[in-house]
Amino acid sequence: MSDNTKEKIKNAAEELITRKGYKDTSVKDIAKSAEVAVGTIYRYYKSKDEILTDMGRLDLKDVSYSQDRRRKQIMEAALDVFGTKGYTRTNMEDIAREIGMSKGSIYQYFESKDKLFISMIKESAQMQTIFNRTENGTEQATIEDVLTGIGMTFLSIFKDPQKIKLVRVIIGESPNFPEIGELFLHGVVEEAAERLGKLLKLHVPSGMDPVLVVRLFIGSLWSFVMLQEMIPAKSKKYDYQDVVKNAVRIFRYGAFSKE
Structure with missing residues (x-):
């Protein structure tokens, strides 16, 4: 009976500390989860540390409350x-x-370094939420307004040094780990293009693929990012607003000009 009770206490302690963190888990919490009295726990253990020692899991002391x-x-x-x-x-x-x-x-x-790296890429895919800002009021907007919104939103991503650093690593490692590049391409680039392509449906001439149009437009900005932000150089730094303004004008009078 005592062995079964100790197992219940240890299982409850591990589950709670993993979920809540070491500091935010009390002996009272463990007792409640294990469905035993607090006094029962102290009959077997003097402290939380002794529970972890018995489990061989002193590493759980490092688990943060968040x-x-x-x-x-x-x-x-x-x-x-x-x-x-x-x-x-x-x-x-x-x-x-x-x-x-x-x-x-x-x-x-x-679980592993690979899983950690993949999680980092998936976290970067959450940057897609930033594109929601371009979805408001597009029905009444002009093509210049829509492209400007897309361009400024895209470039704003690269104001985050962490994202620039991640993209550098992805580009550097993709030749050895193709699945890394594919995850970034499908989870970030293609999803964004699909969403933004829908915004351009009202503006793109018949016979043109709006998703392809978006990828071509973002591709021109991507080239700019590669040269100015990702390759260290002492060349002139262009303001993002000026870059987008000029890119929109070039694109507008090319893809959207009347024949």
Whole structure:
């Protein structure tokens, strides 16, 4: 009976600490989850630490009260290391050292380095929500307004140094890991083009593919980003607003000119 009770206590402690964090989990919480009295826990253990010691899981003391925030911290630290050493030369020990955690604690959040890297790319795919800003009022807008909104929104992404760093790593590692490039292409580029293509349906001449039009327009801005933001150089830095204004004019009087 005592062994069964101890197992219930340990299972409850592991589940709660993993979900809530070590500091925010009390002995009372563990007792309630295990459906035993607080006094019953103290009959077997003097403290939470003794429960973790019996489990062989002292690493759970490193679990933050905010799982989401800790995940982001790990991904940010990993990105710094990937950006410096490259993906293939980085191991989990490097990342643990960068963030000041144990390697075991990182494995609580990510099963492997590959899973960690893929999670980082999926997080970057959430940047798609930024395109929602261009979807308001497009029915009454002109083609110049729509393209300007798309262009400024796209370039605003690259004001975030972390996203620039991630794209650099993706480009550098894609030849060795094609699935990484494919995930970024399908999860970020193609989804954005599909969504924004719908905004251009009212403006694109018959016979033209609005999704292709969007990709061509963003492609011209991507070339600009590659040269100005991602390749270190002392060349002139152009203002984003001027870049988009000129790109829209070039595109407008090309793709949308009347024959």
